[in-house]
Amino acid sequence: MPKKPKYPRARLSPAKDQILVIAITHESVVTHDIRPLLDALLPLAATREIAMRWEGKVTFYFDGWDNDPRETAEIPAIRSYFLDVTAEFPYWFHFVEKVGDTFWHVLRLLCRGHREQTRPGMIGWQFDDHEELFRQINLLLGYMNGLYDRLDLPEEMNERISQEIAQLIECSLQ
Secondary structure, three states, rough: OOOOOOOOOHHOOOOOOOOOOEEEEEHHOOOOOOOOHHHHHHHOOOOOOOOOHOOEEEEEEEEEOOOOOOOOOHHHHHHHHHHHHHHHOOOOHHHHHOOOOHHHHOOOOOOOOEEEEEEEEEEEEEEEOHHHHHHHHHHHHHHHHHHHHHHHOOOOHHHHHHHHHHHHHHHHHH
């Protein structure tokens, strides 16, 4: 019998054989130069057609931090950088892929938390303040709704993505 996917609604998204992987350089973070990342992100939200094309296809990573033993969300410079990027581009929920870890990576960068051993040999992430987490989720959902209104994106797409997000959150709290 085939194994049931962990987040079936997230897998309802259109096929994601084309993923946009964005490398965020160490230098950009250290100099707090958010322009290169915004230059990659802002065009995605410029038109209806482009926004629809890149829905659920964006991921990113922080290049040049491999020798740092901390998680990216534990590095103050990265968190500060990402908060400032998000102030200019708050549409993460529409654009990030939701099958891998990108959705949760966004939330770890925006909300306080820490690594925690979940069971022997397994390390996970614990958010410090669930109220902060839910405020951030609601804020990002509001920005996503604003993007849909501004670009006249299909309501069905908004509903599907909102259901995917709700299921990701529900599954993580079980």
